[in-house]
Amino acid sequence: MAAAAAATNGGFDAIVVGGGIMGSCAAYAAASSSASRGGGARVLLLERFDLLHHRGSSHGESRGIRATYPQARYPPMVRLAARLWGDAEAEAGYRVLTPTPHLDMGPRADPALRAAIENGGAAEVVGASDDSAASWPWSAVFRLPEGWTAASSELGGVIKATKAVAMFQSLAAKNGAVLRDRTEVIDIAKQGDGSILVKTSSGEEFHGANCIITVGAWASKLVKSVAGVDLPVQPLHTLICYWKARPGREHELTPESGFPTFASYGDTCIYSTPSMEFPGLIKVCAHGGAPCDPDRRDWCAGGDALADPVARWIDELMPGHVDTAGGPVIRQSCMYSMTPDEDFIIDFVGGEFGKDVVVGAGFSGHGFKMGPAVGRILTEMAMDGEAKTAAEAGVELGYFRIGRFEGNPGGKSC
Numbered sequence: 001m002a003a004a005a006a007a008t009n010g011g012f013d014a015i016v017v018g019g020g021i022m023g024s025c026a027a028y029a030a031a032s033s034s035a036s037r038g039g040g041a042r043v044l045l046l047e048r049f050d051l052l053h054h055r056g057s058s059h060g061e062s063r064g065i066r067a068t069y070p071q072a073r074y075p076p077m078v079r080l081a082a083r084l085w086g087d088a089e090a091e092a093g094y095r096v097l098t099p100t101p102h103l104d105m106g107p108r109a110d111p112a113l114r115a116a117i118e119n120g121g122a123a124e125v126v127g128a129s130d131d132s133a134a135s136w137p138w139s140a141v142f143r144l145p146e147g148w149t150a151a152s153s154e155l156g157g158v159i160k161a162t163k164a165v166a167m168f169q170s171l172a173a174k175n176g177a178v179l180r181d182r183t184e185v186i187d188i189a190k191q192g193d194g195s196i197l198v199k200t201s202s203g204e205e206f207h208g209a210n211c212i213i214t215v216g217a218w219a220s221k222l223v224k225s226v227a228g229v230d231l232p233v234q235p236l237h238t239l240i241c242y243w244k245a246r247p248g249r250e251h252e253l254t255p256e257s258g259f260p261t262f263a264s265y266g267d268t269c270i271y272s273t274p275s276m277e278f279p280g281l282i283k284v285c286a287h288g289g290a291p292c293d294p295d296r297r298d299w300c301a302g303g304d305a306l307a308d309p310v311a312r313w314i315d316e317l318m319p320g321h322v323d324t325a326g327g328p329v330i331r332q333s334c335m336y337s338m339t340p341d342e343d344f345i346i347d348f349v350g351g352e353f354g355k356d357v358v359v360g361a362g363f364s365g366h367g368f369k370m371g372p373a374v375g376r377i378l379t380e381m382a383m384d385g386e387a388k389t390a391a392e393a394g395v396e397l398g399y400f401r402i403g404r405f406e407g408n409p410g411g412k413s414c
């Protein structure tokens, strides 16, 4: 926030480190904010690998959006993000989000499911009486176990993931940001004049007034080495699975026929997006994965351990609609960045950096939908010292502080 000297000395107003969804949204928010303040200000996005690479968390065909969260802190951020997705699409002139209904299902008394229904304003479509079970939307597809319920909500949809990251990178560039890929940041330091110096592995140096760190699964390593701060972010290897619809069932599972994104509570946490990107295939996956080192990945670790519970779930709850016999037709690797309480980290790094360096990390397998909101929030924190948009949207940032782990390694588990 301070150190305007950096910009006037040929440096940047803001340097964003990491070009996944969070960094790309932050670069766009910073560039468009700089442009609206009269121009002249500059934003730099540094990405270690190629732009739109497949080695982090933001690549691939699809991510789901929903407001049904067991924790009341997320729906306001989802709603803010939904508005910002629309604004960005309008500026880009094309869509990355296909709206669909969203369905949550699980044991009727499950406390997390009950809270998600309430917080997300969902309507229960399967009531306590057996009669209602015969006539609820999608009752022809799902066979709910005894004692389960299902709730439908309007805020749902499928976001084309890589296309969305590319959209924000294009919009950032259009608003004057400089994008540099194949540029690994190895150090971030505070200078005597208050500016921030960013060093890369190739020996290049960049000066900025502020820095926004959004390096996904690499967050613990980088933040520890530059600021000595411990972020409990554990990378997990996870798997995206596409399964073949049974002949004749393909069209029932598409957004065009009104099929929803869905999440299933209970013993295994399952999520899905409708058949879209690969005609005749539907994405159904298990939330979770095996711990991994992002620099030493075994690209097939935990494959069957993640796919087998999904196959069992499909056979039980979607009988006759999806073929599981040969396993998933397509498997794609991805990484989660888990915090112990699965809440995000959105905070100032602090120490000598004061309010000039912010970090967004630990998105724990559910951050993509909120990318535009997180990018805007991080940018306002770095450039203005506070996130006005979050306050106006009712987003309570206190939940996402690094300090919650001090003397409490589990964070705010709920």
Ligand SMILES: Cc1cc2nc3c(=O)[nH]c(=O)nc-3n(C[C@H](O)[C@H](O)[C@H](O)COP(=O)(O)OP(=O)(O)OC[C@H]3O[C@@H](n4cnc5c(N)ncnc54)[C@H](O)[C@@H]3O)c2cc1C
Pocket (backbone or CB within 6 Å): 017, 018, 019, 020, 021, 022, 023, 046, 047, 048, 049, 055, 056, 057, 058, 059, 062, 063, 064, 065, 183, 184, 185, 186, 214, 215, 216, 217, 218, 222, 238, 239, 240, 334, 335, 336, 360, 361, 363, 364, 365, 366, 367, 368, 369, 370
């Ligand atoms: C299989 C799967 C399914 C998911 N489904 C959903 C969903 O349905 N809905 C939802 O909301 N979310 C979902 N998520 C979560 C969501 O995709 C992530 O929360 C989000 O992509 C995290 O983005 P990020 O920008 O923090 O990380 P990343 O995308 O990993 O970006 C970090 C970037 O920083 C770069 N970087 C690292 N170190 C450096 C360095 N030193 N210098 C420069 N650059 C560096 C990396 O190369 C990378 O490009 C899913 C995730 C996965 C894996």
